[in-house]
Amino acid sequence: MAKMKLSQRLSRALELPADAALPVPRLEITGRNDILITGKAVLLEYSPELVRVARDSCEVTVRGTDLRICAMDKMGMQVLGLIASVEFRE
Amino acid sequence: MILKGFHNYLRGSVRCDVMGIHPERFFNQCVKAGIAFWDICYVTPNRMTLSMSARDFRHIRPVARSAGCTLRLTKKRGALYTSRRLRRRYALLFGAAVLAFFFWAMNSLILTIDVTGYERVAPAEILSAMKAEGVGVGTRVSLVDASRLRNKILLEIPELSWFTVTIRGSHAVVDVRERGDTPEVPDHSLPADIVSDRTGVVTICRVFRGEGQVEVGSLVHEGDLLVSGLVHLRLDEKTMLTHASADIYARVWHQATAAVLLDGETKVPTGRKSVRYALSLGKFRINFYKDGRKPFDKYDKISNRYEMELSDGSQLPFALIRETYYEYETFRSAPDEQEQAALLARAAQQLVAGQGEGSVVSNLGLRVWITDRVLYARATGESVQKIGVTVLRE
Known part of the structure; x- marks a missing residue:
């Protein structure tokens, strides 16, 4: 935790983009139907109502209906569907 | 998206069923192995379908095994598989090769x-x-x-x-x-005469330099000396040479004769015709008919050439040729002499009028006669023309 804070402080001090300096996924949401998760995220769970991904200690849960993973590779994944919420958990 | 789809089609892709306790684990293992996939559909918690490239599918078995999943190929699509199916269709391949050659040649x-x-x-x-x-x-x-x-x-x-x-x-x-024509500049320092270049009666004679040899009303023939460059100085009884210069006009005569054979033949179409098509490709011609011989003994042929043009007016190098042969028969017939004489007279008069070189030609006469079944018409006319050419003295 202390290490994270230090890296966070360092990235802010150096004005580095957080997704480049820290092990966190980057989310890009377009409207309600398209979410792009970039970074080395691990897929934990996938169903039409829920997509759960994690990177290190950060976990992201996308809830909605008719969720579908459109594409996935080592750069990230794209999720399409009607997005209801995005939750974060440490 | 369309480009991506086209790229996937070109390299070939497969659709698979993934079955296992945790298909998500299989997805993560694929990502770890550098295998990309798309269009993941959820079927049941233990069964999902996905698409991947044909090349990646060759390396997928160990990944599935390590993730504890089984994989089943359900569909293949893409140019790779289509080309394998079309491999034995030689006519299609030949057509593709011809098309490729056509595009290459066109460019x-x-x-x-x-x-x-x-x-x-x-x-x-x-x-x-x-x-x-x-x-x-x-x-x-x-x-x-x-x-x-x-x-x-x-x-x-x-x-x-x-x-x-x-x-x-x-x-x-x-x-x-x-290049434009460079006008020839006459060298006025050289002695020269003016000689008649046609036969006529002089109507105007204005001599600027030289000694005039003709007067108004004189009949001159082609080659006659009109103005001499040798000038006699009467007072000194000497001569001097000069470059003759003059404007000489004369009444000249024109004549033209037209003739036609009175024992002519008349063409009568039989009503039969033959149509042939051919394609012209640059220097080459492809005939769409087998028999190259002439369809009739006596025929009139009309060729139509249909060419394609681009919007800028340039023509494409191919054209469709349509040749129509009309058969006819000939019969000996005596044409109407008076009608033929009138036609000939008009033709002869037109020929005479064309000889005026811009000046008005007045008709002098017309004579029509028949010799050995040949009808002749001779027209004569008269006009005023500038005559004389400059000839350097030796």
Whole structure:
């Protein structure tokens, strides 16, 4: 935790983009139907109502209906569907 | 998205069923192994379907095994698999090769050449000179060095002052300009005479330099001396040479004769016709008929050539040719003499009127006669013309 804070402080001090300096996924949401998760995220769970991904200690849960993973590779994944919420958990 | 789909189609893709306790683990293992996939559909918690490239599918088995999942191929799609299916369809392959050659030829070879801007130099001469330099129909566009060609052609055809070749696709446009005629400046320091160049009666005689040899009303023949460059100085009883100059006009006569055979033949169409089609491809011609012999003994032939033009007016190098043969029979017939005489007289009078060189020709007479079943018509006319040419004295 202390290490994270230090890296966070360092990235802010150096004005580095957080997704480049820290092990966190980057989310890009377009409207309600398209979410792009970039970074080395691990897929934990996938169903039409829920997509759960994690990177290190950060976990992201996308809830909605008719969720579908459109594409996935080592750069990230794209999720399409009607997005209801995005939750974060440490 | 369309581009991505086209790329996937070109490299080939497969659709698979993934079954296992945790298909998500399989997805993560794929990502770890650098295998990309798309269009993941959820079927049940233990079964999902996905698409991946055909190349990646070859390496997927160990990944599935390590993730504890089983994989089943359900569909193959893409150019790779389509081409395998079409591999034995030789006619299709031949057609594709012909199409590829056609596209290559349309873009790489000169198929048509247009020459513009010429007035006196015949386009055939220009094309022939270009051919001698290795540029013609069928030459590869990349081999044409326009600058070198221009230098060569301008040296070869001195009448040209400008030469450019513009190549658009397979169409070459040759634009030329010709040199203007340099007017010949007469050297007035050299002694010269004026000699008649036709027969006539002098009507106007204005001598500026030299000694006049004819008067108004004189009959002169071709070659007669009109104005002499040798001038007699009466007071000194000496002579001097000068460059004769004068305006001499004369009444000159024109004559033209037309003839027609009275024992003519009349063509009567039988109503039978034959139509043939052919395709012209540059220098080549493809006939769409088997028998190349003439369909009738006596026939009139009408050829129609249908060419395709692009929006800029340039013509494509192929054309459809339609040849129609109309059969006819001939019968000996005696034409109406009076009608033929009137036609001949009109033709002869038109010929005489054309000889006036711009001045008005007045009709003097017309004579029609028959000799050995040949009908003749002779028209004569008269006009006032400027006569005389300058001839240097030796």
